[in-house]
Amino acid sequence: MDKYYVTTAIDYVNALPHIGHAYEKIAADILARYYRLQGRDVFFLTGVDEHGSKVEKAARLAGMQPQQYCDLMSEKFQQAWAKLDLSYNYFIRTTDERHVTVVQKLFRQLKDNGDIYKGSYSGIYCEGCEDYLRERDLDADGNCPSHKQKPRQFTEENYFFCLSKYKDKLRQWLSSGDCVVQPESRRREVLKQLDDAELSDFSVSRSRSSLTWGIPVPDEPEQIIYVWIDALANYLTGVGYLTDPDCLSRYWPADLHLIGKDITKFHAIYWPAILMSAGLPLPKRIFGHGFITVEGQKISKTIGNVVDPICLVETYGADAVRFFLFSATPFDQDGDFSKQDFINKVNAELANNLGNLLNRTLTLVERYCGGKVPARAPENNLREASNEVSVVVDKHIESLEFAKAIEAIFALVDETNKYLNDEKPWALFKDNKTVEGETVLLTALEILRRVSLCLYPFTPQLASEIWYQLGYHTKIETLAHGDDFMWELIPAGQLIRNKGPIFKRIDSSCVD
Numbered sequence: 001m002d003k004y005y006v007t008t009a010i011d012y013v014n015a016l017p018h019i020g021h022a023y024e025k026i027a028a029d030i031l032a033r034y035y036r037l038q039g040r041d042v043f044f045l046t047g048v049d050e051h052g053s054k055v056e057k058a059a060r061l062a063g064m065q066p067q068q069y070c071d072l073m074s075e076k077f078q079q080a081w082a083k084l085d086l087s088y089n090y091f092i093r094t095t096d097e098r099h100v101t102v103v104q105k106l107f108r109q110l111k112d113n114g115d116i117y118k119g120s121y122s123g124i125y126c127e128g129c130e131d132y133l134r135e136r137d138l139d140a141d142g143n144c145p146s147h148k149q150k151p152r153q154f155t156e157e158n159y160f161f162c163l164s165k166y167k168d169k170l171r172q173w174l175s176s177g178d179c180v181v182q183p184e185s186r187r188r189e190v191l192k193q194l195d196d197a198e199l200s201d202f203s204v205s206r207s208r209s210s211l212t213w214g215i216p217v218p219d220e221p222e223q224i225i226y227v228w229i230d231a232l233a234n235y236l237t238g239v240g241y242l243t244d245p246d247c248l249s250r251y252w253p254a255d256l257h258l259i260g261k262d263i264t265k266f267h268a269i270y271w272p273a274i275l276m277s278a279g280l281p282l283p284k285r286i287f288g289h290g291f292i293t294v295e296g297q298k299i300s301k302t303i304g305n306v307v308d309p310i311c312l313v314e315t316y317g318a319d320a321v322r323f324f325l326f327s328a329t330p331f332d333q334d335g336d337f338s339k340q341d342f343i344n345k346v347n348a349e350l351a352n353n354l355g356n357l358l359n360r361t362l363t364l365v366e367r368y369c370g371g372k373v374p375a376r377a378p379e380n381n382l383r384e385a386s387n388e389v390s391v392v393v394d395k396h397i398e399s400l401e402f403a404k405a406i407e408a409i410f411a412l413v414d415e416t417n418k419y420l421n422d423e424k425p426w427a428l429f430k431d432n433k434t435v436e437g438e439t440v441l442l443t444a445l446e447i448l449r450r451v452s453l454c455l456y457p458f459t460p461q462l463a464s465e466i467w468y469q470l471g472y473h474t475k476i477e478t479l480a481h482g483d484d485f486m487w488e489l490i491p492a493g494q495l496i497r498n499k500g501p502i503f504k505r506i507d508s509s510c511v512d
């Protein structure tokens with residue numbers, strides 16, 4: 001069985017999860033559910049980054065010990081992800097004991113290979129970025145452009161990773177067909193960064209005087225392992241590096257690292273160099289997605305537009321949120337979350353378009369076919385259209401073009417609604433054209449079956465509810481027959497269950 005290992009970035013626990021964090025995690029969940037349905041052996045890893053000065057500072061402000069604070073915040077992340085129906089296999093916390101072991105062993109291994117050496121570093125450092133900046137990157141006021149704060153002058157002795165040694169190999173890999181950094185514009189950007197003379201060996205530890213909350217360098221407690229080796233190694237810990245060789249060989253290398261576009265450099269340059277040094281295979285694909293703004297503005301605590309995914313899900317349901325986020329914006333570009341657009345879109349597509357198709361079809365099947373799936377063949381044009389949609393949806397999901405996949409599914413729903421309007425099965429039955437009437441209803445039922453399977457990765461609850469109302473006893477998530485079931489037909493004689501609307505219209509006056 002083919003495996004599929006997908007990871008997300010791990011978020012800092014210095015603040016509660018917001019809609020931007022949720023966006024990436026849902027994308028990974030869509031892929032995980034999709035590939036499980038295809039019969040792949042999926043491992044979906046997500047988690048949180050609990051180390052670093054930002055987290056330590058947040059704990060201090062909350063009047064808590066760092067570990068106590070991390071325990072609390074990590075719980076909040078997991079609660080949020082449960083509400084959004086994320087089906088991850090493992091939730092990693094960088095304070096996990098097994099992760100600490102992995103990071104220290106990896107550090108030692110890189111050092112033993114001669115790729116980590118001690119040096120003196122002097123530069124300007126932004127706490128928000130947790131990185132050294134260059135003078136030329138500062139804004140007119142001498143501030144970090146992302147954090148609007150003055151960076152600190154910094155000189156200290158710490159460890160460096162010898163990136164220069166791997167530049168040629170990285171260039172080869174980034175230019176070869178073996179590496180897929182996407183979107184393509186990012187791959188070119190990374191290649192350019194690699195040629196930049198200023199991209200030099202990077203520092204992989206801090207002295208305890210500048211960083212206290214982190215994993216100590218082995219045998220050298222005065223040095224703390226700095227963000228990159230600690231955070232990036234989570235992808236190895238998650239699948240049992242150094243602890244579970246069977247799991248590791250089963251899933252590594254990752255099929256996809258899903259990340260925000262702002263950390264592409266670290267994933268497409270630092271991470272593969274570390275893996276090269278450790279003698280491990282490189283990830284198959286790295287995808288840097290766009291960001292979500294809220295009502296046209298960057299998500300920011302100071303602006304106060306941090307949309308809480310839990311509130312949203314409690315009010316509107318996980319499916320509505322999942323559906324909107326991925327139908328409204330191409331995944332590789334920036335998108336916006338506007339409450340009015342959200343309500344308009346889910347009402348139009350989920351309540352009206354899809355909800356009505358299911359409702360009217362089931363009501364007619366009850367009235368004219370005794371509540372049973374008629375033993376007829378589906379109408380050919382629509383059947384072909386739905387075959388095409390399945391193929392197109394596969395193609396779009398595999399290339400992470402989620403909005404296009406959803407668009408194709410809903411175009412089919414539209415077409416089927418139009419088909420019912422044109423064919424008027426109720427009139428056919430009244431004219432005693434039973435065969436024709438049954439053919440129309442069977443066609444609509446078959447399309448609904450197909451639609452629920454295609455929609456399942458995006459809106460798992462809604463798709464399962466359609467599946468249930470179509471009369472199935474098995475659950476969608478237990479299907480894993482590869483492509484085969486997609487081409488079967490809804491079984492003749494199956495008793496449908498007409499349980500009313502699957503999605504309740506949202507009253508648009510409730511926008512605050």
Ligand SMILES: [Zn+2]
Pocket residue numbers: 126127128129130144145146147148
């Ligand atoms: Zn900064």
